[in-house]
Amino acid sequence: MAESVTKQVPEIRLDPLGADHHGEAARMRSLGPVVRVILPGDVPVWAVTEHALLAQLVTDSRVSKDWRNWSLIQDGTITDEWPLVGMIKVTNMVTSDGDVHLRLRRQLTRAFTRGRVEQLRPRLNEIVSALLDALPGHAVGGVVDGVVDLRPHYAYPVPMQMICELVGVPVDWRPRLRESVDSLVRTNATAEEVVATQRDRHELLNRLVELRREEPGPDLTSALIELGESDPEALSQEELIDTIWMLVTAGHETTLGLIANGVRALLTHPDQLSLALDGDAETWSRVVEETLRWDSPIGNFPARYPLEDITIAGVDIPRGDAILAPYSGVGRDPAQHGPSADRFDITRPQTKHLAFGGGPHICLGAHLARLEARVALPALFARYPHLTLATDAAELPPVPSFFSNSAATLPVHLGTPNPT
Ligand code: HEM
Secondary structure: OOOOOOOOOOEEEOOOOOOOHHHHHHHHHHHOOEEEEEEOOOEEEEEEOOHHHHHHHOOOOOEEOOHHHOHHHHOOOOOOOOOOHHHHOOOOHHHOOHHHHHHHHHHHHHHHOHHHHHOOHHHHHHHHHHHHHHHHHHOEOOOOOOEEEHHHHHHOHHHHHHHHHHHOOOHHHHHHHHHHHHHHHOOOOOHHHHHHHHHHHHHHHHHHHHHHHHOOOOOHHHHHHHHHHHOOOOOOHHHHHHHHHHHHHHHHHHHHHHHHHHHHHHHOOHHHHHHHHHOOHHHHHHHHHHHHHHOOOEOEEEEEEEOOOEEEOOEEEOOOOOEEEEHHHHOOOHHHHOOOOOOOOOOOOOOOOOOOOOHHHOOOOHHHHHHHHHHHHHHHHHHOOOOEEOOOHHHOOEOOOOOEOOEOOOEEEOOOOOOO
């Protein structure tokens, strides 16, 4: 599929199984500041490999986020059967520019301000506490010495319950939505799986909109439906469906990864864990920021499309090509974080990272994600202070994806809990 590309720019094929995000990012960096990346299906895109270049790229107004500007979609090379199409061909704020982006983002900004998010804390505490109570019940082989997988039983339900309550998704619909998100981020899915997932997702979201139209509640779906009905210019049906989808996806897959990666980082760095256990809320906020920098749950995010020919670090990128944002990769860029960039260190003085992106598309849910992780992580270790990994960290299987950077399972021994 790839037409001939500029010969002197190094090329790398991303591993669709996401087996070694950080090793791959280090290899990309060693090849140069801008590399040619080959995606499944031999689809050629670009990636910048340095923090400073990514920080510029996300604020560059010559670069669009709208997939309609990708020449391989325009000329029909990429079809709806391409396995990664579900991450790209959506119509919401993530994939829009300028006034359209502002219109779609403004509708939701108020729901995610620091103040509004802080009001969710009591409900979050309840959810976390109930999940912690339930953990021993999931232990296979005895409560203290048995094994619990923290990914499905803690890291996932904390953000999933929060976002589904905000969006108004009924409890029994959530597992199907989760399956859909899971299949979306997997970069090793087959064409048939992709088409089936897209169909399933559309059907589910259309039913959700019907349900909330008939039974409105104090949730974001009902609010968006009302907005679209009172002013069709404000939100089309397609934008409504894709916005709800984006909220559910962005609202849990990422934070699930953050909580799981935070637990893994602490359990594999006992010195940092004991600093955290001896610390206060500020220390836990450092844990969260360092996890975001060192092991960002977003690996490589699609995509940006130059609206004119541009040059980045001496490399010419033609108009209409696609550029990936390697968020987890730049978190360990030594040019930004110094020679110790590879080390997980919650005491590092400078933790500025790009895990939430930057520029006009900076993460809308950053306050919510931070709150969830700042509550879920200390609560877990306060209740189960003797928590240990039940397997060697190197054995933890990765999520098969270059979009998501996290372990697919997180088996632990709970140890003796603290009394509640
Ligand atoms: C640790 C958790 C999270 C991480 C690491 C994360 C990361 C990001 C990043 C990197 C972007 C920018 C993508 C780009 O355009 O290149 C983004 C955008 C976005 N995120 Fe998050 N996110 C997280 C949690 C959340 C949550 C909880 C929500 C809940 C609503 C959310 C909603 C969004 C939305 C709506 C956008 C699109 C903003 C726009 O295009 O204007 N995110 N996120």
